[in-house]
Amino acid sequence: MCAARFLTARSLPFSRSGNNDTPGTFSDIPSRICLEAKYFAFLLVFRRKQRYHIDPLRRIEMDITDEMRRHSAAHLTARAIMNLFDNVQVDIGPATDEGFYYDFDLEHRLSPEDFPKIEAEIARLVALDEPFVQKDVTAEEAKKMLAGQKYKLERLADVEASGEAISTYTVGDYAEMCRGPHVAHSAQIGAVKLMKVAGSYYRGDEKNKMLQRVYGIVGKDQAEIDAYLERMEEAKKRDHRVLGRQLALFTINDQVGPGLAHWLPRGARVRVAIEEYWRKKHYEAGYEIVYTPHVGKSNLWETSGHLSFYKEGMFPVMKVQEGDGADAYIQDYYVKPMNCPFHIQCYQFEKRSYRDLPVRYAELGTVYRYEKDGVRHGLFRVRGFTQDDAHIFCTPEQIVQEIKDTVEFAKKMLGKFGFHDIQAYLSTKPAKAVGDPARWEQATQSLRDALDQEGMTYEVDEGGGAFYGPKIDMKIKDALGRPWQLGTVQFDFNLPERFNLTYVGADGKEHQPYMVHRALLGSIERFFGILIEHYAGAFPLWLAPEQVRILPITDKQLDYAKRIQSELRAKGLRAEIDPSNEKLGAKIRNAQLWKVPYMLVAGGRDEAAGVVSVRSRADGDLGAMTLEAFLAKTAAELDQ
RNA sequence: GCCGGUAUAGCGUAGUGGUAGCGCAGCGGUUUUGUAAACCGCUGGUCGGGGGUUCGAAUCCCUCUGCCGGCUCCA
Numbered sequence: 001m002c003a004a005r006f007l008t009a010r011s012l013p014f015s016r017s018g019n020n021d022t023p024g025t026f027s028d029i030p031s032r033i034c035l036e037a038k039y040f041a042f043l044l045v046f047r048r049k050q051r052y053h054i055d056p057l058r059r060i061e062m063d064i065t066d067e068m069r070r071h072s073a074a075h076l077t078a079r080a081i082m083n084l085f086d087n088v089q090v091d092i093g094p095a096t097d098e099g100f101y102y103d104f105d106l107e108h109r110l111s112p113e114d115f116p117k118i119e120a121e122i123a124r125l126v127a128l129d130e131p132f133v134q135k136d137v138t139a140e141e142a143k144k145m146l147a148g149q150k151y152k153l154e155r156l157a158d159v160e161a162s163g164e165a166i167s168t169y170t171v172g173d174y175a176e177m178c179r180g181p182h183v184a185h186s187a188q189i190g191a192v193k194l195m196k197v198a199g200s201y202y203r204g205d206e207k208n209k210m211l212q213r214v215y216g217i218v219g220k221d222q223a224e225i226d227a228y229l230e231r232m233e234e235a236k237k238r239d240h241r242v243l244g245r246q247l248a249l250f251t252i253n254d255q256v257g258p259g260l261a262h263w264l265p266r267g268a269r270v271r272v273a274i275e276e277y278w279r280k281k282h283y284e285a286g287y288e289i290v291y292t293p294h295v296g297k298s299n300l301w302e303t304s305g306h307l308s309f310y311k312e313g314m315f316p317v318m319k320v321q322e323g324d325g326a327d328a329y330i331q332d333y334y335v336k337p338m339n340c341p342f343h344i345q346c347y348q349f350e351k352r353s354y355r356d357l358p359v360r361y362a363e364l365g366t367v368y369r370y371e372k373d374g375v376r377h378g379l380f381r382v383r384g385f386t387q388d389d390a391h392i393f394c395t396p397e398q399i400v401q402e403i404k405d406t407v408e409f410a411k412k413m414l415g416k417f418g419f420h421d422i423q424a425y426l427s428t429k430p431a432k433a434v435g436d437p438a439r440w441e442q443a444t445q446s447l448r449d450a451l452d453q454e455g456m457t458y459e460v461d462e463g464g465g466a467f468y469g470p471k472i473d474m475k476i477k478d479a480l481g482r483p484w485q486l487g488t489v490q491f492d493f494n495l496p497e498r499f500n501l502t503y504v505g506a507d508g509k510e511h512q513p514y515m516v517h518r519a520l521l522g523s524i525e526r527f528f529g530i531l532i533e534h535y536a537g538a539f540p541l542w543l544a545p546e547q548v549r550i551l552p553i554t555d556k557q558l559d560y561a562k563r564i565q566s567e568l569r570a571k572g573l574r575a576e577i578d579p580s581n582e583k584l585g586a587k588i589r590n591a592q593l594w595k596v597p598y599m600l601v602a603g604g605r606d607e608a609a610g611v612v613s614v615r616s617r618a619d620g621d622l623g624a625m626t627l628e629a630f631l632a633k634t635a636a637e638l639d640q
Numbered sequence: 641g642c643c644g645g646u647a648u649a650g651c652g653u654a655g656u657g658g659u660a661g662c663g664c665a666g667c668g669g670u671u672u673u674g675u676a677a678a679c680c681g682c683u684g685g686u687c688g689g690g691g692g693u694u695c696g697a698a699u700c701c702c703u704c705u706g707c708c709g710g711c712u713c714c715a
Contacts, residue, residue: 091714091715092714092715093714094713094714094715095713096713097713101710101713103714109643109644110644111644111645112644112645152715155714155715156715158715159715162715164715166715167715168715176715177715178715179714179715195709196644196645196709196710197643197644197645197709197710198643198644198645198709198710198711199642199643199644199710199711200643200710200711201642201643201711203714204711204712204713204714205711206641206642206711210642210643210711211643211711212643212644213643213644213710213711215709215710241708245651246651252707254688254705254706254707258705258706258707372641373641373642374641374642374643374710374711375641376707377708551674551675553672553673553674554672554673555672556672581671581672581673582673582677582678583671583672583673583674583677583678584673584674584675585673585674585675585676585677585678586673586676586677586678587675587676588674588675588676589675589676589677590676590677591676592676593676599675601674601675603673603674604674605674606674613674613675615675620675621675
């Protein structure tokens with residue numbers, strides 16, 4: 001039993017001792033996770049080789065990772081709940097990036113009120129400092145061990161089928177089938193705090209029974225738990241829903257409907273800045289901008305296939321009476337969930353020659369999708385949103401260049417918003433697909449070529465493409481290291497066929513053009529939410545809703561402030577005056593809270609000297625300068 | 641859709657069966673102010689909607705709606 005106590009050596013190449021001693025900051029979480037992942041991968045390899053040896057050998061020289069402590073805490077949580085409640089069926093309890101969870105099936109409805117006593121029981125079990133003992137067993141032994149645990153027995157059947165060794169861990173009187181690895185003895189787990197309880201379908205399938213999932217976090221001690229909770233508080237301050245209210249950027253109002261965003265003036269200013277940049281760049285890149293209707297007749301959606309493939313995601317039909325008297329009939333309309341059919345109509349406005357191609361139509365097109373209950377989330381998942389959508393129609397000869405240009409365009413656009421870490425994903429032909437295999441081959445190759453030539457690293461998802469064509473998805477990482485999928489470039493072999501798209505080639509015959517859908521920012525609403533969190537509400541100068549706030553010291557300088565404001569506005573800067581009856585300290589505080597990049601203090605001394613005292617949101621007092629000097633400074637900053 | 645939680649003034653919150661309170665914001669006044677909060681006063685709530693229990697409900701029960709977390713991390 002004491003074998004596990006050998007586990008003190010720290011000689012592994014990826015030893016993490018030391019690293020774990022410092023509570024992480026947000027910025028170093030990605031690297032920690034990455035390190036852990038590598039280490040964990042190493043462990044798995046290491047363990048696989050050791051598979052048929054017994055416990056002391058297997059875990060000797062192992063270091064204690066967060067992963068092991070979390071996973072072990074999950075076991076003790078299960079044990080504690082089994083000690084405290086009757087008829088508990090346990091399922092699984094893995095470590096997660098943040099902590100761990102465990103899924104249970106029991107009659108008692110777990111609630112946060114139960115947490116203190118469960119935590120006390122866990123703490124007791126931790127303090128017992130019992131060893132975690134690993135043992136490979138036969139299927140028969142495992143069945144005996146797991147008797148009465150129906151989920152575990154089902155999982156056991158899977159393991160048996162996989163041919164993998166059946167590994168078990170025992171701690172005190174509690175045993176379960178588990179791949180491990182675990183800490184050597186329970187005191188190494190440290191402090192455990194339960195965070196929340198939520199429902200979770202068995203095996204993640206909504207057809208199965210819903211289990212109760214308890215989430216928890218683990219710290220070396222209470223201080224580490226407290227530090228984690230503090231970080232959670234910090235993250236909450238960055239939440240775009242919180243900042244959206246504090247900074248008066250947007251509102252989602254139940255009076256109107258769930259998932260329908262309103263851009264308040266300050267949010268709208270940011271959006272206008274985004275859109276102006278977006279339009280300028282699209283014209284530069286050879287796109288034409290179009291505006292298309294928000295609703296269309298049902299036959300459009302029948303032709304496009306949306307009504308057969310996507311009806312659940314669409315708002316229900318609108319029945320409209322057309323015609324009069326005896327000729328009256330009911331026409332079905334649908335609000336659009338996508339822009340493509342309309343862009344196709346624009347393409348079909350005239351007969352196309354190969355000389356016209358490529359045709360690139362772009363639109364900030366607002367679409368509505370019926371997102372089911374329980375999935376809406378701030379601006380990230382809404383029912384009405386604006387796609388930065390475009391469709392490219394071109395000849396087979398043009399396609400490679402078009403894809404390259406699009407990828408290049410996406411990189412530049414995302415870079416402008418501070419996203420330089422872009423990961424691409426290439427999804428290839430699925431088993432069931434429409435379109436000529438040769439076209440798939442060429443299309444996929446053009447996507448590959450574009451990624452290679454742009455020097456972008458990418459992962460390939462074999463068979464992961466849509467039935468209508470291969471695609472590239474682009475994910476960025478925000479300031480907290482969280483990945484977000486934004487851009488997408490998708491071939492479509494389906495719609496040109498369905499809508500019978502053609503162009504006349506040099507041979508005088510009709511041909512079917514290639515069609516590519518692409519979005520760079522995805523949904524403008526969602527993108528805005530991401531930007532808010534990325535910048536923690538402190539937008540860079542070019543995006544800030546209020547770029548400059550002028551702070552007159554007393555109302556004697558109000559006229560001076562107004563002169564400054566009109567000069568700034570004449571230069572296109574978004575400048576406001578704080579005319580309130582407050583002292584300078586309070587005006588500065590307010591401007592800081594509103595995250596205004598520049599404050600211009602205008603007092604009697606400044607007016608007399610014809611200068612402004614500049615204060616930067618980030619760097620504080622920059623001293624007095626002329627308005628020309630300040631304008632030159634901001635112009636340089638906006639030029640970057 | 642399902643599981644759990646939650647809903648008190650514009651915002652953040654206190655209030656576990658007996659007259660709904662505080663802070664910020666807002667409004668009025670005093671002060672004319674120099675780099676992150678001057679002072680005094682005032683307004684504002686059918687306690688999310690509906691139903692029930694009770695002499696009496698913000699509080700207990702049912703129901704609807706919104707919001708929050710989860711239902712992807714896999715023995």
